[in-house]
Structures are given as structure tokens and as C-alpha cells.
Amino acid sequence: xxxxxxxxxxxxxxxxxxxxxxxxxxxxxxxxxxxxxxxxxxxxxxxxxxxxxxxxxxxxxxxxxxxxxxxxxxxxxxxxxxxxxxxxxxxxxxxxxxxxxxxxxxxxxxxxxxxxxxxxxxxxxxxxxxxxxxxxxxxxxxxxxxxxxxxxxxxxxxxxxxxxxxxxxxxxxxxxxxxxxxxxxxxxxxxxxxxxxxxxxxxxxxxxxxxxxxxxxxxxxxxxxxxxxxxxxxxxxxxxxxxxxxxxxxxxxxxxxxxxxxxxxxxxxxxxxxxxxxxxxxxxxxxxxxxxxxxxxxxxxxxxxxxxxxxxxxxxxxxxxxxxxxxxxxxxxxxxxxxxxxxxxxxxxxxxxxxxxxxxxxxxxxxxxxxxxxxxxxxxxxxxxxxxxxx
Numbered sequence: 241x242x243x244x245x246x247x248x249x250x251x252x253x254x255x256x257x258x259x260x261x262x263x264x265x266x267x268x269x270x271x272x273x274x275x276x277x278x279x280x281x282x283x284x285x286x287x288x289x290x291x292x293x294x295x296x297x298x299x300x301x302x303x304x305x306x307x308x309x310x311x312x313x314x315x316x317x318x319x320x321x322x323x324x325x326x327x328x329x330x331x332x333x334x335x336x337x338x339x340x341x342x343x344x345x346x347x348x349x350x351x352x353x354x355x356x357x358x359x360x361x362x363x364x365x366x367x368x369x370x371x372x373x374x375x376x377x378x379x380x381x382x383x384x385x386x387x388x389x390x391x392x393x394x395x396x397x398x399x400x401x402x403x404x405x406x407x408x409x410x411x412x413x414x415x416x417x418x419x420x421x422x423x424x425x426x427x428x429x430x431x432x433x434x435x436x437x438x439x440x441x442x443x444x445x446x447x448x449x450x451x452x453x454x455x456x457x458x459x460x461x462x463x464x465x466x467x468x469x470x471x472x473x474x475x476x477x478x479x480x481x482x483x484x485x486x487x488x489x490x491x492x493x494x495x496x497x498x499x500x501x502x503x504x505x506x507x508x509x510x511x512x513x514x515x516x517x518x519x520x521x522x523x524x525x526x527x528x529x530x531x532x533x534x535x536x537x538x539x540x541x542x543x544x545x546x547x548x549x550x551x552x553x554x555x556x557x558x559x560x561x562x563x564x565x566x567x568x569x570x571x572x573x574x575x576x577x578x579x580x581x582x583x584x585x586x587x588x589x590x591x592x593x594x595x596x597x598x599x600x601x602x603x604x605x606x607x608x609x610x611x612x613x614x615x616x617x618x619x620x621x622x623x624x625x626x627x628x629x630x631x
Contacts, residue, residue: 286363293359298348299616300355301423302335307574307613308585310427313338315621327621335616339426351422354494358415365408375400390537398529405521413517414510418497420577428584433497504582513576516597520569527562528555568610572600 313334315327330338339347375397422433501509532555540547540554578586579600580593587593594600604610608622 282364282367285367286360289359289363290356293355294349294352297352297355298336299332301348301350302332302339303613303616304420304423304574305335305426306616306619307571308424308427308578309590309609309612310424310585320620329619329621331619332616343426347426350426351419354415354419354422354497357494358412358419361415362408362412365411366404369404369407373400373403391533394529394533398525401529402522402525405525406518409518409521410511410514413514414498415494417510417512417577418494418501420574421581421583422497424578424583424585427590430583432582433500434493509581512579513573513597515573516569516576516601517573520566520573523569524559524562524566527565528558531562532558564614567614568601568604571610571612571614572597572604575600575604 311329313330315329317325318328320326336348343350418433425431425433498510505512535554535558536551540550544550575586575591576594576597579591580586584590591600592603594603601610604612
């Protein structure tokens with residue numbers, strides 16, 4: 241009967257954000273099947289994120305080397321759109337070919353292990369924060385008569401997204417620092433951080449991990465890893481042995497880097513460059529979401545037949561535009577992650593020692609290099625080109 245129809249789930253939901261629990265049935269998120277599907281979806285996001293990180297790693301690797309100012313190849317003479325002769329620095333493909341010539345194809349994936357762990361931590365953290373602090377559903381509003389309600393919805397969603405992004409950034413940043421330092425070792429050919437050597441190399445150099453540890457905590461970690469390696473060698477069960485070896489392969493080098501950073505720089509060494517990264521993320525989120533909201537509200541007419549299609553692409557286009565404006569924060573954060581860490585790429589002549597990220601920003605601004613590395617295809621050499629460090 242129509243009179244006995246239950247109220248909609250929104251009306252039954254408590255004010256604390258229990259929409260999902262109230263609306264969930266036997267197959268919903270609250271049931272065993274829904275929970276399994278949610279866990280499966282989260283696992284899928286982790287796998288997709290790790291796959292994307294691995295596929296894009298060579299691009300990030302070349303970009304980081306360009307950011308620190310490492311130019312091993314001389315510029316070449318080319319012509320711009322107007323036909324004038326200009327000097328162009330090597331693009332991504334030429335730079336990547338040089339890395340392959342020096343380190344082989346596997347050299348393009350230097351520092352991949354800590355980056356995969358960082359990506360996984362970031363994805364899991366975002367999912368955990370989203371579950372712990374669910375966002376209350378609000379009715380979709382896009383009419384100009386409801387500007388205040390619509391703006392309040394955008395502010396609430398952006399604040400929630402900002403919280404997830406900041407927490408995930410803090411959790412994953414230590415592994416990001418380790419990954420950056422592993423990659424920039426290409427500049428000075430150092431082996432201070434060994435996070436990507438092969439499993440066979442680790443087997444022939446089982447004591448290498450222990451010799452590299454200088455602190456008590458790191459020595460304990462190395463001993464624990466060696467003990468597990470011995471158990472894996474004696475284990476007749478192939479699956480167990482493979483799991484132990486895989487964990488050893490992914491974790492031992494990272495543990496070694498963690499111990500070294502903790503001994504030399506303390507706990508703050510894991511969070512160098514964190515502030516500009518968070519500022520860049522926060523500015524990107526707010527500018528992108530607010531600009532997309534105002535454009536969809538005031539510039540796109542509801543009477544237009546393709547209004548919904550245009551609105552669906554507005555945020556994507558705004559993201560590209562805003563990412564270019566916030567790129568200096570990414571550059572400064574990456575440079576601070578490797579600055580004065582004992583590696584050649586973080587010391588003169590590549591960069592002076594910066595007391596803080598603000599000094600790094602001022603230095604790059606004075607040099608006109610705040611967007612260094614933003615383009616990897618057509619890289620026009622500055623004038624004079626001799627200011628670049630040519631190996």
C-alpha cells in the first residue's frame with residue numbers, strides 16, 4: 241500500500257552521517273557481501289595505482305633529474321615557430337635513451353620500490369580516512385537561485401578532500417623522500433641508498449644490509465631480514481619461500497634507507513619538502529574546485545543543450561590549468577627532499593644548501609627557474625646556455 245511505504249533512506253539517516261548504514265540491506269555496504277565488494281574495490285584501486293606509478297616512473301625519473309639541474313647532454317640548435325634559431329635541451333626520449341646507455345633498461349626504474357610503497361600507502365590512507373570520516377550526502381544543486389547552497393556543498397566536499405589529501409601526503413611522504421634520493425643518485429653515481437638492486441644481488445651480498453646500518457634500530461632490522469632470508473632458503477614450501485623473498489626484495493633496501501636517514505637527519509629528515517607539497521595540494525584543490533564551480537554556475541547556461549557535457553569536463557580542464565600554476569610548489573618540495581642529504585645532486589654546483597624551502601623558492605625565482613622541468617618535450621635552453629652544468 242502506498243500509505244505504508246517506508247520513508248527514503250535519507251530521512252532515516254541520523255545527523256551524524258549514517259546514510260550508508262541505514263540504506264544498506266543484505267547486499268549493501270553493511271552486509272558481508274557489500275564489505276567484501278568494498279575491500280575488493282579498494283584492492284583494485286591499490287593495484288591500479290601501483291600499476292600507474294610503475295608505468296609513469298621513467299617519466300618522473302627524467303623529470304626529477306631535470307628539476308635538480310642535471311644536464312648530461314649538450315643543447316642542440318633548432319628553430320622555433322617563427323623560424324628563429326634557438327637552443328633546445330634534450331627532451332624526454334633523448335634523456336631516457338641516455339639513462340639506458342648508462343644503466344641499462346632497468347636503470348629507468350631506479351627508486352621504483354619506495355615509490356610503489358608510497359603510492360600504496362597513499363591509496364590505503366585515503367580510503368581509511370574516507371571510511372573514518374564519511375562525507376554526508378547533499379542534494380545536487382546547480383541552479384543560480386541556489387548559489388549559497390551549491391557553494392556550501394563545494395566547500396564541504398573540498399574540505400573533506402583536502403583532509404584526505406593532507407593525511408595521505410603526510411603518511412606517504414617519507415617513502416617519497418627515499419624514492420627521490422634513490423633516483424638522484426644517478427647524478428653522482430652514488431650508492432648511498434640501495435632501494436632497487438636485484439634479488440640475486442641481495443642473495444650474493446647478504447651481509448651488505450648489516451654493514452650499511454649505523455644505528456641500533458637499523459641493525460635490528462637488518463638482523464631480522466637476514467633471519468627471514470635464512471628461513472626462506474630452508475623452507476621447502478615454494479609459496480612461503482616466494483613470499484619471504486618478495487618481502488625481502490621490496491623491504492630490505494627501504495629499511496636500510498630509513499635507518500640511514502634516521503641516523504643522519506633524525507625524524508625530520510623524513511619530512512623535508514613536506515610543507516610546499518601540502519601547500520601545493522591545498523591550493524590546487526581549492527582553486528580547481530572553486531573555479532569549476534563558478535564557471536559551471538555563471539558561464540554555462542542551463543538552457544544550453546550540451547550544458548551537462550561541458551560541466552563534466554570543466555573540472556578536468558581547470559585541473560590542468562591550475563596544476564601549471566602550482567608546479568613551483570612541486571619543484572621546491574622535490575628539491576628540498578634531496579637538498580644537503582650528502583648526494584651530489586643536492587650540493588653545489590647543482591644547488592646551494594637551503595636553510596628552508598622559502599630560501600629555495602627565492603633562489604629559483606631569482607634564477608627564473610621556478611618552472612624548471614615542467615616541460616619534457618620542447619625544452620628551450622635559457623640564455624646564456626653556459627649557465628647549465630654540462631657533464
